[in-house]
Amino acid sequence: MPDPYKPDPGHAGGGMEKPMRQVEIVAPVWRKLRAERPLIQNVTNFVVMNLTANALLAVGASPAMVHAPEEAGEFVRLASALVVNIGTIDATFAEGMRRAAGGAREAGIPWLLDPVGVGATQLRRDITKELLAFKPAIIRGNASEIMALAGEAAASKGVDSGESSESALRAAHALHEATGAVVAITGLVDHIISQDGVASVEGGHPLSQSVTGTGCMASALVGACLAVAPPPLAALAGLTLMKGAAEQAARDAEGPGSFAVRLIDALALLSDART
Amino acid sequence: MPDPYKPDPGHAGGGMEKPMRQVEIVAPVWRKLRAERPLIQNVTNFVVMNLTANALLAVGASPAMVHAPEEAGEFVRLASALVVNIGTIDATFAEGMRRAAGGAREAGIPWLLDPVGVGATQLRRDITKELLAFKPAIIRGNASEIMALAGEAAASKGVDSGESSESALRAAHALHEATGAVVAITGLVDHIISQDGVASVEGGHPLSQSVTGTGCMASALVGACLAVAPPPLAALAGLTLMKGAAEQAARDAEGPGSFAVRLIDALALLSDART
Amino acid sequence: MPDPYKPDPGHAGGGMEKPMRQVEIVAPVWRKLRAERPLIQNVTNFVVMNLTANALLAVGASPAMVHAPEEAGEFVRLASALVVNIGTIDATFAEGMRRAAGGAREAGIPWLLDPVGVGATQLRRDITKELLAFKPAIIRGNASEIMALAGEAAASKGVDSGESSESALRAAHALHEATGAVVAITGLVDHIISQDGVASVEGGHPLSQSVTGTGCMASALVGACLAVAPPPLAALAGLTLMKGAAEQAARDAEGPGSFAVRLIDALALLSDART
Numbered sequence: 155m156p157d158p159y160k161p162d163p164g165h166a167g168g169g170m171e172k173p174m175r176q177v178e179i180v181a182p183v184w185r186k187l188r189a190e191r192p193l194i195q196n197v198t199n200f201v202v203m204n205l206t207a208n209a210l211l212a213v214g215a216s217p218a219m220v221h222a223p224e225e226a227g228e229f230v231r232l233a234s235a236l237v238v239n240i241g242t243i244d245a246t247f248a249e250g251m252r253r254a255a256g257g258a259r260e261a262g263i264p265w266l267l268d269p270v271g272v273g274a275t276q277l278r279r280d281i282t283k284e285l286l287a288f289k290p291a292i293i294r295g296n297a298s299e300i301m302a303l304a305g306e307a308a309a310s311k312g313v314d315s316g317e318s319s320e321s322a323l324r325a326a327h328a329l330h331e332a333t334g335a336v337v338a339i340t341g342l343v344d345h346i347i348s349q350d351g352v353a354s355v356e357g358g359h360p361l362s363q364s365v366t367g368t369g370c371m372a373s374a375l376v377g378a379c380l381a382v383a384p385p386p387l388a389a390l391a392g393l394t395l396m397k398g399a400a401e402q403a404a405r406d407a408e409g410p411g412s413f414a415v416r417l418i419d420a421l422a423l424l425s426d427a428r429t
Numbered sequence: 430m431p432d433p434y435k436p437d438p439g440h441a442g443g444g445m446e447k448p449m450r451q452v453e454i455v456a457p458v459w460r461k462l463r464a465e466r467p468l469i470q471n472v473t474n475f476v477v478m479n480l481t482a483n484a485l486l487a488v489g490a491s492p493a494m495v496h497a498p499e500e501a502g503e504f505v506r507l508a509s510a511l512v513v514n515i516g517t518i519d520a521t522f523a524e525g526m527r528r529a530a531g532g533a534r535e536a537g538i539p540w541l542l543d544p545v546g547v548g549a550t551q552l553r554r555d556i557t558k559e560l561l562a563f564k565p566a567i568i569r570g571n572a573s574e575i576m577a578l579a580g581e582a583a584a585s586k587g588v589d590s591g592e593s594s595e596s597a598l599r600a601a602h603a604l605h606e607a608t609g610a611v612v613a614i615t616g617l618v619d620h621i622i623s624q625d626g627v628a629s630v631e632g633g634h635p636l637s638q639s640v641t642g643t644g645c646m647a648s649a650l651v652g653a654c655l656a657v658a659p660p661p662l663a664a665l666a667g668l669t670l671m672k673g674a675a676e677q678a679a680r681d682a683e684g685p686g687s688f689a690v691r692l693i694d695a696l697a698l699l700s701d702a703r704t
Numbered sequence: 705m706p707d708p709y710k711p712d713p714g715h716a717g718g719g720m721e722k723p724m725r726q727v728e729i730v731a732p733v734w735r736k737l738r739a740e741r742p743l744i745q746n747v748t749n750f751v752v753m754n755l756t757a758n759a760l761l762a763v764g765a766s767p768a769m770v771h772a773p774e775e776a777g778e779f780v781r782l783a784s785a786l787v788v789n790i791g792t793i794d795a796t797f798a799e800g801m802r803r804a805a806g807g808a809r810e811a812g813i814p815w816l817l818d819p820v821g822v823g824a825t826q827l828r829r830d831i832t833k834e835l836l837a838f839k840p841a842i843i844r845g846n847a848s849e850i851m852a853l854a855g856e857a858a859a860s861k862g863v864d865s866g867e868s869s870e871s872a873l874r875a876a877h878a879l880h881e882a883t884g885a886v887v888a889i890t891g892l893v894d895h896i897i898s899q900d901g902v903a904s905v906e907g908g909h910p911l912s913q914s915v916t917g918t919g920c921m922a923s924a925l926v927g928a929c930l931a932v933a934p935p936p937l938a939a940l941a942g943l944t945l946m947k948g949a950a951e952q953a954a955r956d957a958e959g960p961g962s963f964a965v966r967l968i969d970a971l972a973l974l975s976d977a978r979t
Binding site for chain 2: 200241242278
């Protein structure tokens with residue numbers, strides 16, 4: 155496998171220095187994930203359940219898609235981390251989310267909130283407000299979602315962001331201050347806001363915008379890393395993996411369909427090559 | 430990319446003349462879709478949520494899979510078109526469909542009804558009857574579904590049609606008369622019945638029958654076109670795109686799995702080549 | 705297509721004799737499936753609905769994913785076999801399962817139970833206990849699930865098994881005695897326990913462990929075979945197909961993403977080559 159982080163002689167070398175250092179920082183997290191195979195519970199949306207389960211398996215984690223109110227709070231006690239994604243929420247899923255996040259909070263299990271399309275409807279605004287009370291370790295969203303969550307007006311079209319990730323930096327800082335959570339804004343460049351300051355992850359590929367659920371996949375990977383690393387490092391490790399895999403997948407992709415398939419292959423190859 | 434509509438010298442030329450003219454007619458719709466990136470709300474089934482979201486992204490639309498009763502009617506006011514597909518319906522989804530279609534009707538947003546397996550159970554017959562009152566702009570189904578919806582007995586096996594699309598022409602005319610909707614019957618040849626008469630779309634590939642949700646994908650594409658074109662043209666544009674993409678995807682497919690992946694690639698390439 | 709059951713000269717020949725004989729035994733079942741195209745109803749989980757529908761189409765069956773309490777018991781009377789999979793169960797799905805399995809029992813339609821993650825929560829233990837009263841013809845699970853169902857303690861992590869299939873043989877025998885069902889334990893080697901004794905299926909590929917839903921896919925294939933063959937033969941035919949397809953898919957796979965796509969291609973090629 156070619157190493158996507160090896161500086162490409164066809165590029166100016168300078169821009170790669172930061173990502174190279176990042177990979178050295180996060181590779182031990184990827185290794186730990188593959189070695190420990192933590193159980194990651196996902197209360198997530200119908201569109202991406204298959205995709206994110208496969209992404210988690212590809213990097214060595216053990217996914218469980220468990221959301222029913224009758225068992226979500228019981229199951230989370232078996233898990234090493236929890237991911238809550240409101241993409242296709244309804245009243246039943248909302249209750250499953252409360253129980254899973256509530257159980258995680260009680261049992262001290264770290265969890266990540268992905269507030270998909272939070273600006274679009276009252277249901278989404280209400281449930282995210284409730285869920286924030288259960289103290290997520292990480293919040294990951296696109297710029298529009300982070301701005302909406304922080305109470306700022308944002309241009310969004312459904313679940314796609316109409317804003318650059320940089321435009322949400324102020325909102326992300328405010329959200330971090332208000333909640334204590336690490337806040338990750340993903341986009342052309344990803345930004346991670348924590349008590350350590352701001353870390354950024356460059357790279358990736360525009361084809362990611364043409365495949366549904368790549369943001370949800372990033373959340374799932376960050377959530378998995380949360381089982382084996384503290385929140386700021388987990389966010390960096392998950393997002394670096396996602397950006398690197400997208401670059402690699404795009405190389406031989408013939409369109410968004412083959413890109414999505416290669417993305418899973420690339421997650422496996424990339425995380426495995428570092429173990 | 431090779432142009433799938435360029436007459437293949439290995440074929441008799443005559444049969445391609447009609448599709449070639451069709452592509453010239455519909456290509457502006459594909460271009461408008463990519464330029465305007467309309468938000469398309471889908472209340473659809475679990476089997477195809479991922480596939481149809483990816484098909485919509487591939488052709489440049491912005492999909493949102495929003496079905497909860499608590500938000501479906503609120504969300505539709507943000508959308509440019511709505512697709513309602515009863516594939517895995519239950520009581521909760523039925524209520525989401527009523528609210529979405531009702532909201533669309535109130536707000537003047539065009540919508541498409543896909544009556545999956547309508548002949549199979551009472552639940553499906555009841556909900557489609559209710560939904561027709563909200564005046565869909567287009568109804569798309571296979572022959573068995575169109576016949577069942579028009580009150581004719583039809584041979585069907587679950588969700589697969591046991592009839593040729595031609596056998597449903599009379600039923601489609603009756604349904605068009607009764608509802609005012611453009612009626613699209615898909616099959617080996619697709620037929621579109623509107624006030625303009627009957628338009629037909631040939632081509633496609635039998636492998637489409639071996640992949641779940643290709644009919645639902647056709648509905649989603651037609652629904653997206655409905656955001657930027659009047660119903661008869663939207664149906665022609667969406668179905669021509671689907672048939673062309675299937676032909677292209679089949680060329681190097683090694684079976685139904687790789688065909689499904691290439692179908693998404695082909696949708697992106699085909700619609701992009703015309704913009 | 706190369707025949708995956710032809711002894712590979714690079715391997716010791718002896719080990720292939722049994723699989724070769726098995727293929728001769730089960731190929732008529734595959735042929736019958738493709739010839740009769742039976743309607744297979746699935747009450748299954750969100751993660752694998754698309755994957756298992758495509759697997760069923762690939763081998764020539766006609767899948768229907770119908771689970772709503774309002775129609776599951778009505779629909780099953782149209783089906784030739786039923787598959788019930790508790791992967792993402794909640795109260796509504798549990799009711800759909802009761803009605804589908806109850807309807808199948810009444811109408812004499814054979815059905816398969818896949819007790820996904822049964823050891824993990826009370827909800828799963830309760831529903832499987834209830835469902836066993838409707839007399840499934842086949843129970844398929846991994847070692848941890850079969851042990852949990854038989855009342856033995858098992859090491860499991862969520863839905864993945866922590867045990868070898870051999871470790872569940874005693875539990876499988878007890879479960880077969882108690883329920884009368886054919887019990888299939890899948891793993892590195894699959895074992896089928898019936899009144900005829902124990903049959904084993906070797907082969908397959910470790911990449912199957914890195915793709916979500918391959919166990920569910922095996923259940924769906926076995927369930928489809930149940931429409932055209934008695935339970936012990938159906939189990940053998942479905943699991944032999946799955947192992948053979950995995951071997952073939954792994955040959956050119958570049959990771960779990962491309963493996964999953966090739967698995968569907970291989971199911972189509974393998975079952976078609978024998979018809």
